[in-house]
Amino acid sequence: MSIEQEAHSAAVQYATGVVAPMVVKAAVELDLFQRIKKAGDISAEELAAQLPTSNPGAAAMLERILRLLTAHSILSCGGGGDERRYALTAVGKLLTKNDEVGSCCATSLMTQDKVLVESWFHIKEAILEGGTPFERAHASKDPRLSNLLNLNPLFNTRK
Template sequence: MSLDETLAVTTAQEDEEYLFAFKQNMISCVPLVLKATIELGILKILFESSAQLSPTQIASRLSIKNPDAGGTIDRILRLLASFSFLSCTLTQDKAGRPERMYGLGPLSKYYVSEEGASMDAVIQGEGDPFKLANDATLFDYTGTDPRYNNHFNNAMKCMSTIFMGKIMDTYHGFENAKTVVDWQFHSFTDEFVIQLLKKCWNALPASGKVVIIDPVSPEYPGSDLVTRATFTSDMVMLALPPGGKDRTLREVEVVARAAGFSSPKVGCQVLNMWALELYKTA
């Protein structure tokens, strides 16, 4: 299965029902993200601009100290574009990488505010909204609050049961595996993931492989259920684990190659989850 063949969203009725339910569970992300863009003054900047702007251009007009602000703004705005609050055009930057340009959409004109405010987690460069709110990172906090820890783990268990059940019906990449080591991928920074994959590369036999099962963010923010579910999931990754994100296929390929692996091979796509295989290169 080629990467291009997987880009078309083809979901069965049951899958669409699940994705709709997932979106409804996460729908609170949308008004909160919209509120953040209003308070930051991003909508006002887009309103005053005669052309669409890149996330980096928006960050420069906000005088933000956080060096990762462009990437954070991009993730926020692509969610709003997926829900038709903003317009988006997919272009390329000077290095030939995909770059999204944003402008106001039909809905956003009703939310333009004459007065901007501030959002500490973005402007001050703290970069970890959960820690700002709770004085601890997500995983440290779960170790101190038994009730939260129980809810968190039950939620992960329920979602994993649904996803893995459907994936195992389609994907046969674990057959004949003698050893399986489970680790998280989208909860960490690129630098951490590269180091993790390097350790995997060193530990794997010649016939071994890494299987990544995660949401994969599309390059263009479409309005289909899969895209909306993926971008709302990415907002959770932005808010909770420091450095977490749902990567695009290109971003997965970058960290895979940096660790010595070949380009990802697509095993299957189920709901908004993908099974990607990484093999050792000579």
């Protein structure tokens, strides 16, 4: 790959960098990683059947999400023909809900939380006018985000 191609690839990654983390957050919220862990391997159709959805397109949407997670080495994909079967990789196992050290489930929920993400939209103003991005986005503390921070092993300093 040429230097220009590598630069273009990196620029595209930066421009679309929010996509994979938001898909991971949705997968955590839908308990997809837990469901895949329990099944060992599973198809998008089988996952959709386990969800409380009335959306007839849920399996197709899940298929796209699962393929994206596979492209990011969070899942592996096997199976032949029309049915792909997905399983957790070592990375995917770290996104399951558990109390073990190293689980990134709470981190995913916290860092992609709407309240925290809103802060990122205020970096420019904080640089130009002062304050922090969080203060600019939210005049007061958010107890829900505080709880997420406390549940997150990376940010919880309580003993």
